[in-house]
Amino acid sequence: MLKIEGLTKRFGKLTAIDNLNLNIPEGLKFGLLGPNGSGKTTLLRMITGLIEPTHGKITLFGKWTPTSRMIRRRVGYMPQQTAVYPGLTVSENIRFFGRIYGLSGRPLEDRLNDILELVELGDKKKEVLSNLSGGMVRRVLLATALIHNPPLLILDEPTAGVDPVLRLKFWDWVDLLVKQGVSIIITTHHISEAERSDQVVFLREGKIIQQGKPFDIMKRFQANNLEAAFVRSTNLK
Template identity: 55%
Template sequence: MLTLSKVTKRFGSQTVVDSLDLSIPQGLVFGLLGPNGSGKTTLLRMAMGLLQPTSGRITIFENNSPGDSEVRKKLGYMPQQLAVYPGLSVRENVLFYGRLYGIPENNLSTRSLEILEMVELESHQNKLAGDLSGGMLRRLMLATTLIHQPALVILDEPTAGVDPSLRLRFWEWFEQLAQGGASILITTHHISEAGRCDKVAFLREGLLLEHDTPDTLMRRYNSENLEQAFVQATQAKLED
């Protein structure tokens, strides 16, 4: 689905992603876990084709480049920052993004209602986005990300600022999407969220420390939880 081979990204003299090798298979929730500044967002932006790597190669959907126009139609990206129009209603935002992705008008009306029902915003569809609570805005952003049924969904801290109960709902939706065959690439700094991923990668200062299933990583580092495993992986890397 998505493969990164020896990918490095530098901004001036600063190396943000350092010779990273990673493969994201189909139908899994794959988490990138690391503190702020570990290179997570930069990695996502390169996967989307929004940034070019300094060196290395990124391929998606077999041998295609992330920047290809046909590839982008199969991608859904939810950034950290607000990406909806406050002066449009909830449904108008979803319809706007659906048209951007080229969904035919005869399908768009039905699809927009389906996705609003999924994120539990159908009863708020006529509200202005600018009048929504923070949690509702995050749900609306997820709806605009998924309106075109992307094969690869890229989510940058999608649950930032939402309450614990809504966070659980988000993860139920992510798992449903993966069960339906989509690949989910998600960044988080919440250990509890990373534990729900099918696979997780530990990142620190642009380096890939480890990647595997959460249970395998905890066994590998004889740890009771992922937080301990992350600390142990960091220490092991420093000792190399």
């Protein structure tokens, strides 16, 4: 589904992503893990076509570029920022993004109701976002990324600043979406929560330092959680 070959991104003298190669198959929960500044968001921004790589190639759904409209329709992106409109209601926000992705009429309304049910915001759909809590706004953000039913969902730190209960709920939703056939790339610096991923990659200073199933990596470093495995892996490098 996603193939990255020799990808490098430089900002002046700083190399944010350094000759990265990665192959992510379809239908997985794929965790991109690493501390702040490890290059996770830069990598996601290149995958979504927001920024261009300095070198290298990204192939998404068999196409060479993520900037084509066909590809964009198939990707849902939930950024780190609360990138929604605080002056609009919950359903107005979700409907807006649905329309931007080409949905309209009955299909849009049906999908809107499904999504509201998924993120448990059905009773808040007429609330203006500025009246909602931070956690609820994060749910709206997820809903706007899902409205066009994308086969690939990219979640950039979806649980940052979220309370532990909602954090668990987020992962439950992720599990549910994967069961529905959605492929998910998720970044987080809460490394231990990514144990629920099918596969993970440890990033550090723009390079992959470990890759594999969470259990295998923990075993490799004789750690009883992913965070400990990450710390040990960075000590080795």
